[in-house]
Amino acid sequence: MSKWVDVCSVDDLQQNSGVCALVDAEQVAIFYMEDKSVYAINNYDPFGKVHVLSRGMIGDIKGEPMVSSPLYKQHFSLKTGICFEDESVNVASYGVRIAGDRVEVNLNGAAQ
Amino acid sequence: MSNKQTLVVIGNGMVGQNFLVSLMASDIEDNYDVVTFCEEAIPAYDRVHLSEYFAGKSAAELSLVEEGFFENNNITIHLSDKATMIDRENKTVTSEKGKVIAYDKLVLATGSNAFIPPIPGNDRENCIAYRTIDDLDDMKEAAKISKVGAVVGGGLLGLEAAKALQDLDLITHVVQFGPRLMSAQLDDGGAGLLKQKIEELGVSVLVDKNTIKIVDGDECKHKMMFSDGTELETDLILYSAGIRPRDDLAAQSGLKIANRGGVIIDDNCLTSDQDIYAIGECASWNDQTFGLVAPGYAMARTVVNQLAGGDAFFTGADMSTKLKLNGVDVASIGDPHASEPGSLVYTYQNGVEGIYKRLVVSKNNKLLLGAVLVGDASGYPILSQYYLNAIDLPSNPDSLILPARSDASVGLGPDALPASAQVCSCFDVKKGDICSAIEGGCTTLGGLKKETQAGTGCGGCVALLKSVLDCELEKAGFEVNTDICEHFAYTRQDLYNLIMVEEIKTFNELLKKHGSGSGCEICKQTVGNILASYWNEFVLKEEHVGLQDTNDTFLANMQKDGTYSVVPRMTGGEVTPEGLIAIGQIAKKYGLYTKVTGGQRVDMFGARVDQLPLIWQELIDAGFESGHAYGKSLRTVKSCVGSTWCRYGVDDSVGLAVELENRYKGLRSPHKIKFAVSGCTRECAEAQSKDIGIIAVEGGWNLYVCGNGGMKPRHGDLFATNLDKETLIKYIDRVLTFYVQTADRMQRTSVWMENMEGGLDYLQSVIIDDKLNICDKLEDQMQRVVDTYQCEWKTTIADESKVKRFRHFVNSDKHDENIIFVEERGQVRPANIEERELAKAEMA
Ligand code: SRM
Ligand SMILES: Cc1cc2nc3c(=O)[nH]c(=O)nc-3n(C[C@H](O)[C@H](O)[C@H](O)COP(=O)(O)OP(=O)(O)OC[C@H]3O[C@@H](n4cnc5c(N)ncnc54)[C@H](O)[C@@H]3O)c2cc1C
Ligand code: SF4
Ligand code: FES
Numbered sequence: 002m003s004k005w006v007d008v009c010s011v012d013d014l015q016q017n018s019g020v021c022a023l024v025d026a027e028q029v030a031i032f033y034m035e036d037k038s039v040y041a042i043n044n045y046d047p048f049g050k051v052h053v054l055s056r057g058m059i060g061d062i063k064g065e066p067m068v069s070s071p072l073y074k075q076h077f078s079l080k081t082g083i084c085f086e087d088e089s090v091n092v093a094s095y096g097v098r099i100a101g102d103r104v105e106v107n108l109n110g111a112a113q
Numbered sequence: 114m115s116n117k118q119t120l121v122v123i124g125n126g127m128v129g130q131n132f133l134v135s136l137m138a139s140d141i142e143d144n145y146d147v148v149t150f151c152e153e154a155i156p157a158y159d160r161v162h163l164s165e166y167f168a169g170k171s172a173a174e175l176s177l178v179e180e181g182f183f184e185n186n187n188i189t190i191h192l193s194d195k196a197t198m199i200d201r202e203n204k205t206v207t208s209e210k211g212k213v214i215a216y217d218k219l220v221l222a223t224g225s226n227a228f229i230p231p232i233p234g235n236d237r238e239n240c241i242a243y244r245t246i247d248d249l250d251d252m253k254e255a256a257k258i259s260k261v262g263a264v265v266g267g268g269l270l271g272l273e274a275a276k277a278l279q280d281l282d283l284i285t286h287v288v289q290f291g292p293r294l295m296s297a298q299l300d301d302g303g304a305g306l307l308k309q310k311i312e313e314l315g316v317s318v319l320v321d322k323n324t325i326k327i328v329d330g331d332e333c334k335h336k337m338m339f340s341d342g343t344e345l346e347t348d349l350i351l352y353s354a355g356i357r358p359r360d361d362l363a364a365q366s367g368l369k370i371a372n373r374g375g376v377i378i379d380d381n382c383l384t385s386d387q388d389i390y391a392i393g394e395c396a397s398w399n400d401q402t403f404g405l406v407a408p409g410y411a412m413a414r415t416v417v418n419q420l421a422g423g424d425a426f427f428t429g430a431d432m433s434t435k436l437k438l439n440g441v442d443v444a445s446i447g448d449p450h451a452s453e454p455g456s457l458v459y460t461y462q463n464g465v466e467g468i469y470k471r472l473v474v475s476k477n478n479k480l481l482l483g484a485v486l487v488g489d490a491s492g493y494p495i496l497s498q499y500y501l502n503a504i505d506l507p508s509n510p511d512s513l514i515l516p517a518r519s520d521a522s523v524g525l526g527p528d529a530l531p532a533s534a535q536v537c538s539c540f541d542v543k544k545g546d547i548c549s550a551i552e553g554g555c556t557t558l559g560g561l562k563k564e565t566q567a568g569t570g571c572g573g574c575v576a577l578l579k580s581v582l583d584c585e586l587e588k589a590g591f592e593v594n595t596d597i598c599e600h601f602a603y604t605r606q607d608l609y610n611l612i613m614v615e616e617i618k619t620f621n622e623l624l625k626k627h628g629s630g631s632g633c634e635i636c637k638q639t640v641g642n643i644l645a646s647y648w649n650e651f652v653l654k655e656e657h658v659g660l661q662d663t664n665d666t667f668l669a670n671m672q673k674d675g676t677y678s679v680v681p682r683m684t685g686g687e688v689t690p691e692g693l694i695a696i697g698q699i700a701k702k703y704g705l706y707t708k709v710t711g712g713q714r715v716d717m718f719g720a721r722v723d724q725l726p727l728i729w730q731e732l733i734d735a736g737f738e739s740g741h742a743y744g745k746s747l748r749t750v751k752s753c754v755g756s757t758w759c760r761y762g763v764d765d766s767v768g769l770a771v772e773l774e775n776r777y778k779g780l781r782s783p784h785k786i787k788f789a790v791s792g793c794t795r796e797c798a799e800a801q802s803k804d805i806g807i808i809a810v811e812g813g814w815n816l817y818v819c820g821n822g823g824m825k826p827r828h829g830d831l832f833a834t835n836l837d838k839e840t841l842i843k844y845i846d847r848v849l850t851f852y853v854q855t856a857d858r859m860q861r862t863s864v865w866m867e868n869m870e871g872g873l874d875y876l877q878s879v880i881i882d883d884k885l886n887i888c889d890k891l892e893d894q895m896q897r898v899v900d901t902y903q904c905e906w907k908t909t910i911a912d913e914s915k916v917k918r919f920r921h922f923v924n925s926d927k928h929d930e931n932i933i934f935v936e937e938r939g940q941v942r943p944a945n946i947e948e949r950e951l952a953k954a955e956m957a
Contacts, residue, residue, distance in 0.1 A: 008923070008924050009923045009924045013917075013923045013924075014923075015658060015659075015918060016655075016659065017658065017659025017660075018658055018659045018666070020918075020923040021921060021922055021923060022922055022923050022924045022925075023922045023924060023925045023927060028922075028929070031923070034631065035621070035631055035659075036631075047179055047180075049673065049675070050180065050946065051673070051674055051675035051931065051932075052675060052929050052931055053663075053671065053675040056663045056666065056667065056671070056722075057634075057663060058633075058634035058637060058638070058659070058661075058662060058663070059659070060600075060630075060631055060632040060633035060634060060636075060637060061630050061631045061632070061633065062599070062633065063599065064630065066631075067633070069633070069634040071662070071663030071664075071671055072671065072673070072675075074634070083138075086559070086562070086563045087563070088138060089131075089134045089135060089138050090179070091138065
């Protein structure tokens with residue numbers, strides 16, 4: 002079932018920050034870390050109930066990469082999409098990889 | 114087909130839903146096809162906050178179900194369909210609508226019914242239980258044609274229901290069968306005072322009233338007849354006289370039921386059938402049922418764990434309660450009735466202030482067994498600590514309820530705030546609640562937010578929250594950790610000094626030298642902010658972008674629906690007709706909502722991220738600059754019209770305001786900075802409530818510093834008088850730079866001043882007398898910032914690679930279709946959730 006979709010070039014990403022891509026009608030937030038690793042989770046903020054997570058700040062909590070919602074600042078793991086403040090809340094996480102100078106997303110793929 | 118087992122959950126109330134959510138978040142979600150029956154027409158909602166339905170909360174806002182939860186998790190929910198039979202032999206559940214589902218595992222989460230006392234006439238029209246949204250809708254309808262309402266039952270819930278009747282503008286009575294209000298939780302003394310307090314709220318309380326029948330009234334719809342021969346006329350009757358577990362379905366199918374009601378469960382939450390669990394209010398554990406959500410959630414967790422093969426047990430729950438009813442503080446801990454033989458009682462009663470406190474302690478005076486607090490529940494956190502953890506009491510336990518007579522005010526620090534002081538107004542969190550969370554083991558800001566919700570709304574109270582936390586920890590003997598976050602073991606001031614002394618220009622350099630990990634939004638913003646204060650480089654430079662909060666990244670403030678506001682600078686609140694016309698035209702063209710702000714300028718709301726550069730291009734063409742409404746930086750310099758027009762004006766306040774705003778615009782600081790200039794002591798610009806306030810007087814300008822409006826208003830301190838303009842600006846340069854260098858992150862000048870050792874005198878000695886011999890440096894630093902000012906929007910628009918970021922999608926020119934507006938009073942506003950759903954359905 003795994004299907005990698007070409008999304009954009011690496012240059013379109015913003016290091017230490019996020020962008021949002023449209024993949025099969027899903028809004029996918031893609032984050033490009035300082036160490037050049039990439040993560041993808043759904044762009045929907047379940048607390049603010051709007052599509053804005055790609056615009057949150059990123060970093061880590063005890064080594065786990067995370068994004069902080071730009072609206073109410075809850076933190077989500079970039080690996081699992083689970084909210085640090087409330088484990089019962091999570092957003093979907095997706096596969097994402099860099100192939101050459103392209104960025105590819107796999108909606109069915111697990112995050113790395 | 115599938116080798117999954119089928120799990121059926123009967124009841125989608127608070128606990129049923131909590132169970133589903135925990136199950137979906139667990140590793141075993143894929144093991145089951147999940148089906149749930151929900152008798153009500155809507156899925157789970159927050160019953161605990163049901164009363165807020167009257168304060169304007171909608172059903173959608175009370176919902177506990179995330180958008181798409183059932184679909185995304187492949188859960189089949191049968192709404193408005195009640196399970197009517199369980200065939201344990203064949204393992205099927207049958208519903209009212211005729212569905213028959215075979216189950217492998219079954220979970221009962223059927224909750225309770227409100228208990229309706231068996232009185233003749235109890236089912237007359239407008240006699241309603243207080244349990245569901247349907248009930249509340251009935252109440253609303255009934256209230257429309259009612260003048261008087263009566264609540265049957267004076268327990269926790271009954272009092273809440275009474276409040277609801279009052280909110281509906283009815284004359285309200287509470288009718289209590291026994292002699293005491295909240296009889297389960299209070300003793301006579303406490304209940305007596307509570308009654309008095311409730312009556313002060315305008316609710317009449319009738320105790321010892323046994324209703325024998327309800328008949329037609331003379332003035333009102335009904336007449337309640339009591340056994341003592343008295344009667345009460347009322348139009349609406351609400352039953353809140355306790356709850357009865359809904360165990361009928363379980364009973365029919367032969368499951369064991371407790372004598373006092375409820376499906377019997379063991380520590381695993383299993384019923385007498387090994388494939389059937391019961392959780393929440395319908396369950397009876399150790400002959401006890403639990404009318405609170407927390408124990409229900411604990412049962413739900415237990416079952417998920419059991420299904421996953423774990424060995425978690427349900428171990429009962431603490432039933433201590435604290436009620437907050439508009440100004441009536443009531444708390445009860447453990448057993449307040451001193452029912453244990455030999456137990457000792459301490460009572461403190463203060464008739465003047467309306468306070469009653471009672472402690473029940475063990476025979477040897479060592480352990481707290483129970484407590485009642487009415488009128489002042491601030492001792493609740495500490496007392497529950499003693500109770501829950503069986504901590505040895507101090508040798509004089511009464512010291513715990515006697516007032517601390519320290520009338521000498523300790524200043525205005527967090528310590529001096531009374532426990533009843535509201536810290537977070539979004540969620541009505543009092544200092545006492547925060548202290549209680551801290552006592553409960555919450556020792557980080559994050560933990561506190563999660564525990565109390567304080568700071569998770571508008572965020573405006575976070576600074577105060579933090580200082581309460583620090584102060585409490587310090588009092589409790591903890592060493593206060595002043596590290597800004599887990600990545601830097603430094604304070605903001607330390608970081609500022611490091612950056613200054615080592616001439617560090619990027620976050621990565623600082624992190625490499627002095628930090629660990631990859632940072633978080635706290636340290637990134639703080640360092641980004643310091644770098645901007647000190648070096649004043651373009652905040653969207655490649656190496657700084659990741660340090661900016663979303664508002665700074667997009668140079669606009671994100672609104673609740675993910676759109677942004679656009680605030681051009683209008684120095685001193687001055688704007689030309691051409692400027693106004695340009696703003697009007699731009700707002701019209703992009704369909705923006707316009708509003709005059711509290712800061713004397715015009716804000717345009719509802720811009721999508723992709724529209725921001727286009728809008729700003731037009732604003733810049735019309736001569737506007739960024740208003741920095743997004744930054745921790747100078748916001749506005751408000752002015753009054755001053756001597757130019759005003760007959761009382763002593764000097765040109767607008768002129769000075771414009772000059773000052775132009776001087777300090779763009780200055781990044783620990784928190785936002787606001788100024789105002791008034792043309793005379795009538796003070797129409799409200800300068801004394803600003804970080805920097807200036808008032809024209811005959812001899813020159815008077816300078817006020819460290820004022821604040823906002824959450825905790827503070828009048829500015831008169832800093833210097835009769836200044837000429839040059840000296841005035843010199844002082845402001847120095848004060849602001851000193852603030853930028855020494856304040857904590859997110860600390861307004863007011864709090865900075867409050868926390869400054871030596872206070873105003875000290876600040877004056879540094880700024881006016883140059884006691885530290887740093888004033889030249891302070892002025893130089895400010896001049897550098899002034900000289901390197903740039904309009905961030907202008908710089909951004911000129912750089913295509915920066916503009917590129919303002920697309921919603923990196924791979925498509927589409928915009929976010931979920932942003933939907935509706936019209937109100939001739940302008941747009943964000944659609945609420947229901948309107949959004951409706952609009953999307955229409956589009957589909
Ligand atoms: C737009 C405006 C309300 C309005 O429609 O009038 C407003 C809107 C916001 N205010 Fe304000 N404040 C506005 C004037 C004020 C004023 C009045 C004033 O400046 O004279 C005050 C009290 C004065 C003061 O600050 O001392 C004020 C005290 C606050 C506070 C509390 C600050 C405090 O120290 O307690 C916050 C919360 C915070 O900053 O942490 C806040 C926060 C906010 C935020 C940033 C909340 C947020 O994060 O979304 C709002 C941003 C909306 C936006 O997109 O621009 N706003 N806010 C006003 C914009 C003024 C401007 O032109 O820039
Ligand atoms: C006004 C009010 C205020 C409260 N305040 C607090 C508070 O401050 N703190 C606190 O801890 N608790 C409070 N509670 C109690 C709290 O709401 C309950 O403890 C909690 O809702 C129990 O959850 P539950 O899932 O067991 O039952 P419920 O939430 O009642 O859910 C049971 C659901 O199952 C459905 N159902 C029943 N039988 C069937 C069937 N055969 N088939 C299909 N569906 C069925 C019911 O219709 C209901 O929707 C309050 C309750 C009320 C009414
Ligand atoms: S504009 Fe200010 S006062 Fe109004 S809701 Fe927003 S933060 Fe609160
Ligand atoms: S979050 Fe506390 S006042 Fe808004």
